[in-house]
Amino acid sequence: MSPDTALIQKLEVLQDFQSKRNLISQVAGLSHIDLVFFRFKTALRKLGLQQFFFQGDLPQGLLNVSQVIEVDAGHHIFSIIEPATHISKYHVCPIFFEANLAGFIVTEKNSSSLYAILTLAHHLSCLLMRQKFENQMSRKSTELKYRLLEVESLIDVVGILNNSDDLNEEVYGQLLLTILLVLNASKGLILLREKGTGLFSVITSFNIKTSDLPNKVITENRGLLKILKTAKEGLIINDVEKYPLTSFANKNAIACPLVDQSCLVGCIIVVDKETRVGHVNFTPRDLRLCNSLGAKISLAHSNFSLFDSLKSSNKLVESIMSSVNTAILKVNVMGEVEYVNQSALRIFGVGQGDMLDQHYRVVLNNNPELIKIYEEVESQPQRTYAEDVTVFSMDGTPHQVNLTLSPVISDQSDDMEGFVFSIEDLSEIHRVKSTFKKYVSENIVDEVLSNANSLELGGAQQDVCILFCDIRGFTAMSEKLRPSEVVYILNHYFEAMIDVVFRHGGTLDKIIGDELMVLYGVPVQTKNDIDNAVATAFDMFKALSQFNKKLSKEGFPELKIGIGINFGPVVCGNIGSKKQMNYTVIGDAVNVAARLCSNAKPGEILISQAIHAGAQNKSPFTRQSPLRVKGKSEALEVLGATAAI
Amino acid sequence: MNSIIGTDEIGDVIVISTQGYLNKDLGEEIFALVEKNISDGKKKFIINLAQSDIVNSIGASIMIEIIEELQEADGTLAFCTLAPIVEKTFTIMGLTKYCSTFESQEAALEHMA
Structure with missing residues (x-):
């Protein structure tokens, strides 16, 4: 056989290899080619070799292996010479793989055997090399699959956390399964700190019997959690048997803390790593992976805590802002x-969607005054206050408001973050004030609204001017009229009289039947109180x-009135109960004024000496007969004037 | 816990239903059951994982061994009602290249028929 x-x-x-072996045997005319190997038995089987000898089961007499190794020092093809005949009958070719002797190819000697055995040795080495690479590739492939599983698990954890509105039992359950899967762990659980008590309890577990779950109080002050709290x-x-939390493990365990702002909030425990041959110890690589997953969950826990806190704060702010x-x-x-x-939606008369994210020029389209104020403040950022500004709602309804416009500066960067309109709607105040003024003097309204203490019960003594005005003969006249006509006349009469009172700064104390009681000098004292009272009377x-x-035009009889005015010390203030109080005055000076009124003839004004003494214009008054008053030993000095009607 | 909860013979198909963690223990239990059935001449198997919502790589690698056994015996294996995480693990481990997965047992049986 020659190269072909x-x-x-x-x-x-x-x-x-078997096919190559058969082909070479056939071409070289060899009845058999034997293979003897010291190693790579598995690889040879994978190569499909069905007939080979392995060291130990070598046929007796075929080859003395120890002898061969000695001969093979030069890595050459050599022959085996039978000791009895000294005839060389076999060619032997060593097979080397990565510089190590793996075995021999042995064949009978003929003219083609040398080339055959060399070719076969070459192919076998190549196949072994290929087998080695395939094995390496397979191992790498398996390793890559595991790494891919790890990456996918991390992605899964992130996905679970991203898609969750809350970190609840179900979410922790999914997270635990993912961790168990990637670590090939047999069992596991997650503990969480309970809000309020600070105790830890199992929120989810997998593959652990209920009887194996920890049933004692778990705190961070002892045992495994204490270690995790410190180690972080x-x-x-x-x-594992040392800690109750891992006592259900057969082999070993990984415990990974969940930390939120340096505080231990939970713990992941996985136990008993599985392999094809049984449980093995977790490796540092497993720990590193578990720590990564734990860190992700910790971060999510922090975020959810912050989010919850933010939601609570927002709810509180929203609740305050709404109220x-x-x-x-x-x-x-x-x-x-x-x-x-x-309140802003109410004033502007729009829905939230009409305002949020809209430009202020759109929102304040029909409020050019607000736009002007805003743009002034924008150009020179400083808190600005504007009183009694008219704001128009979308439908054109005007609202009187007090406006404060404040720039918002970031705490962290001193950067401008925008502006806040604070709009105090005066409509309600105006309405209340207006209604209030129908019942009491404007003076009292202003005093009450401007001075919170004015609503406290109690009083003070001061000199006050008191005016009584009474309709003469009204009872007799009203008997001839229908009740509705009486009410009609009285309402219009009082309206006219009270207008006069308020015009001169009087305080309407009360209406008693057809009589008016008016005060000057309370709640605000002026130097013109007496003159104002006298002017009111005229x-x-x-x-x-x-x-x-x-x-007369309406066919009703005319009214006649008499007026009495006195000036003197009284006790004034809110008199009554906390639920029902009247601002009034009490004292002898009041009785005197009432008495003067009741003695005044129709069309007459009777004043006391004190009024006369204090009045600037005394000329209309003439001295009258002294007046006897009940409870007074001396008669009162009285002056009178007849009104020019 | 983790176990085989049912073995049904539907026509010439053996349907094995499991519950719990498809890990080494459950994987080996399934392997032994399939091996026994192969020796009894059965060749078509469906593994219903409706109640096994987690599998680890060891469990998946035992499933590959079952597939190899069945290939030797000229048999077939299919999985049905897999949780998404189980299907993903099977895919990553290369298992789905050698057997089919179905959304329901009925669909798997129809495929086997």
Whole structure:
């Protein structure tokens, strides 16, 4: 047999060694080619070799292996010479693989055997090399699959966390399964710190009998959790029986802490790593992977905690913002509305969707005054206050407001973050004030609204001017009228009189039947209180004159009034109970004023000496007969004037 | 816990149903059952994993060994009602290249028929 291109090509095409061996045997005319190997038994089987001898089961007499090795020092083909005949009958070719003697090819000697045995040795070495690479590839492939599983597990963990609205029992269950899968662990559980008690409890477990689950109080102050609290990273536990939390393990365990802002909030425990041949110890690589997964879960726990806290804060802020009457509008640096509360929606008469994310020029389209104020503040950022500004809602309804516009500066960077409109709707205040003024003097309204203490029960003594005005003969007159007519006349009469009172700064104390009691000097004292009271009295007659003309036209009888005015010390303040109080005055000076009124003739004004002394214009008054008053030993000095009607 | 919860013979198909963790222990239990059935002349197997929502790589590699056994015996294996995470693990481990997976047992039986 000699080198033959066709033979070489045929050999190259054949994949398994047995076929090559058969072909060479056939071409070289060899009855048998024996193989003797010291190693690579598995590889040879995988190569499909069916007939070979392995050291130990070598046929007796065929080959003395120890002798061959000695001869083979030069790595050459050699012959075996039978000791009895000294005839060389066999060719022996050593097979080397990676510089190590793997075995021999032995064949009978003929003219073609040398080339045959060399060719076969070459092919066998190549096949062994290929087998080695295939094995390596297979191992690498398996390794890559495991790594891919690890990567996929990390992705799964991130996916589970990203797709969860809450870290609940179900989510922790999914996370535990993923961790068990990637670590090939047999069993596992996750402990979490309970809110409030600080105790730890099992939130999820897998493959652990209920009876094996920890049933004692678990705190971070002892045992495994104490170690994890200090270490803040996972650890491999080989002495599993030492800790109740790992006592259900057969081999060893990994315990990985869940940490939120340096605080131990939970723990993952997985036990008994599985392999095809049984449980083995977890490796540092497993620990590293578990730590990575634990860190991801810890981060998610922190985020959810922060999110919960943020939600609570937002809820609180929203609750506060919804409950205040002040409208709040936050505009960011882009000029877009970032926040708006219910009161602002009410004032502007729009829904939230109409304002949020809209530009302020759109939102304030029909409020050019607000736009002007905003743009002034934007150009020179400083808190600005504007009183009694008119804001128009979408449907054109005006609202009187007080406006505060404040720039918002970031705490961290000192950067401008936008502006906040704080709009105090005065409509309600105006309405209350307006209604209030129908019942009490504007003075009292202003005093009450401006001074919170004015609503406290109690009083103070001061000099006050008291005016009583009474309709003469009204009872007799009303008996001739229908009740509705009486009410009609009285309402219009009082309206006219009270207008006069308020015009002169009087405080309407009360209406008693057809009588008015008016005060000057409370709650705010002025130097003109007496003159104002006197002027009121004269103007009341003028107003009455006009009113009587109206009554006459309507066919009603004319009214006649008498007025009494006194000045003197009284106790004034809120008198009554906390639920029902009246701002009034009490004292002897009040009785005197009432008495003067009751003695005044129709069209007459009776004043006390004190009034006369204090009045700037004394000329209308003339001295009258002293007046006897009940409870007074001396008669009162009285002056009177007849109103020019 | 982790176990075979049913073995049904439907026509010439053996349907093995499991529950719990398809790990080494359950994998070997299934392997032994399949091996016994192969020796009894059965060749078609369906493994219903509806109640096994987790598998580890050891369990998956034992499934590959079952596939190899069945290839030797000229048999077939299919899986049905796999949880997504189980299907993903099977795919990564290369298992789905050698056998089919089905959404339901009915679909798997139809395929085997």
